[in-house]
Amino acid sequence: xxxxxxxxxxxxxxxxxxxxxxxxxxxxxxxxxxxxxxxxxxxxxxxxxxxxxxxxxxxxxxxxxxxxxxxxxxxxxxxxxxxxxxxxxxxxxxxxxxxxxxxxxxxxxxxxxxxxxxxxxxxxxxxxxxxxxxxxxxxxxxxxxxxxxxxxxxxxxxxxxxxxxxxxxxxxxxxxxxxxxxxxxxxxxxxxxxxxxxxxxxxxxxxxxxxxxxxxxxxxxxxxxxxxxxxxxxxxxxxxxxxxxxxxxxxxxxxxxxxxxxxxxxxxxxxxxxxxxxxxx
Numbered sequence: 001x002x003x004x005x006x007x008x009x010x011x012x013x014x015x016x017x018x019x020x021x022x023x024x025x026x027x028x029x030x031x032x033x034x035x036x037x038x039x040x041x042x043x044x045x046x047x048x049x050x051x052x053x054x055x056x057x058x059x060x061x062x063x064x065x066x067x068x069x070x071x072x073x074x075x076x077x078x079x080x081x082x083x084x085x086x087x088x089x090x091x092x093x094x095x096x097x098x099x100x101x102x103x104x105x106x107x108x109x110x111x112x113x114x115x116x117x118x119x120x121x122x123x124x125x126x127x128x129x130x131x132x133x134x135x136x137x138x139x140x141x142x143x144x145x146x147x148x149x150x151x152x153x154x155x156x157x158x159x160x161x162x163x164x165x166x167x168x169x170x171x172x173x174x175x176x177x178x179x180x181x182x183x184x185x186x187x188x189x190x191x192x193x194x195x196x197x198x199x200x201x202x203x204x205x206x207x208x209x210x211x212x213x214x215x216x217x218x219x220x221x222x223x224x225x226x227x228x229x230x231x232x233x234x235x236x237x238x239x240x241x242x243x244x245x246x247x248x249x250x251x252x253x254x255x256x257x258x259x260x261x262x263x264x265x266x267x268x269x270x271x272x273x274x275x276x277x278x279x280x281x
Contacts, residue, residue, distance in 0.1 A: 004083045006090045010097060010138060016089050017139065020050040026141030026168075028132060031055040032072040033081050036176040036184040040145040041085045043173050048143060052089040053082055054135055059095060061127030072189050091139070098134060106130050109156045109163070115250055116243055116263065117152050117274070125156050132157055136166055144168050149175040149183050151261055151276045155250055175275075177203065183275045190271040198236035199268050205230035205242075206277040209262050213279045220244040220253045223262060223279075231266055240265040240272070247278050 005016045017024075025044030029037050044051045055078055062068040075092065082090055106126050112118075113125035136144065146154045154172045161170055176184045181203035182196075191199055205227035212226055224242050231239045242264040244253050253260055259280030266273050 004079075004087050004090060006079060006092065008092055008094065008097070010093070013089075013091050013093075013138060017052070020052070020088055022050065023048045023142040024139070025051045026135075026139050026144045027051070027053045028135050028144065028146075029053060029055055029078075030057045030071070030186070031078050032074055032186040032189075033078045034176075034184045034186065036147055036149065038081060038085060039176050040147060040173050041082065041087060043171065044143065044145050045086055047171075050088045051086070052091065052139055052141065053087050054091045054093070054139070056091075056093050056098065056131070056135075058098070058127055058131040060099070060130060061124050063121055063123060066121075072186055098131065107133050107160060107164075109159050112152070112156050112159055112250060115252075116241070116245070117265065120240060120265065125153070128153055129156055129160050133160065133164070133166075136161075136168055141168050143171055145171045145173060147175060148172055148278070149185070149275065151247075151263060151278075152250060155248070181207065183273075185273065187271055187273060191268060195236055195268045195271065198234050199273060201231050201234035201237050202264060202266055202273060202275040205264070206262055206275060210277055210279055218256045218258075220255065220257050220260065223257070223260070227262060227264060231264070236268055238267040240267060247281070 007013050007016050025048030027040045027044055057071050059068055079090060107129040108126050109129050118125055158170050161168060180200050182199050208230055209223045209226045217223060224244050227242045228239060231237050244260045244262055245251060246253060247259060247261040261276055261278050263276035
């Protein structure tokens with residue numbers, strides 16, 4: 001069994017990739033790994049001969065009012081976790097590697113990037129699409145793995161892959177949740193004890209909407225109202241938006257729905273959390 005290699009530069013990456021057997025599964029991350037990330041790695045390990053992971057807290061997907069400097073990091077722990085999952089290669093590029101002096105090229109996925117999350121974080125998906133394209137160009141994976149928790153991100157990346165003819169299959173894996181239903185997220189570390197309890201209102205709202213859907217409720221407005229009411233009953237929560245959209249196009253749905261993506265963004269104290277659930281699949 002090959003020992004996991006950790007590399008930083010693109011030349012080191014190329015040499016390490018040349019030594020790997022194909023097929024290659026790839027999991028891009030921003031680090032501070034949790035069980036959600038590891039579930040993607042495990043799926044990649046099941047489906048591929050080799051597995052590569054990147055760790056890069058991408059500055060271009062943070063807006064000026066988001067605190068990149070305080071984004072949680074623990075590279076040594078991340079490397080230890082990945083070694084335990086049998087990962088073959090870990091790439092930890094620097095900001096200078098990804099965005100050298102004079103950098104000025106960006107990828108924008110027009111419509112999908114301007115709705116939902118894009119309405120509140122207008123440069124976010126430009127940063128996501130650009131960095132993922134650069135990672136794909138450097139790693140050339142056969143399959144790449146993303147989490148359903150970031151449903152809009154997955155949709156943007158799928159669209160970019162189709163539009164730019166990337167030869168990579170995008171695999172979207174289920175959201176991993178804590179025992180109390182809270183979606184795993186690196187941002188959960190920001191929550192105080194009371195806030196962590198309050199964060200359960202997101203998944204409670206989603207599960208109540210799912211129960212209603214299973215019981216025959218098909219009105220988009222009613223499904224959103226179920227989520228809205230549950231979140232707004234939590235005193236520490238401030239709902240930013242709730243959406244009932246087409247799962248593929250993310251276009252907002254009205255009246256009767258056959259299937260939909262219920263998604264939301266909620267501030268618990270100062271921490272912004274997102275969550276979603278696909279209904280009718």
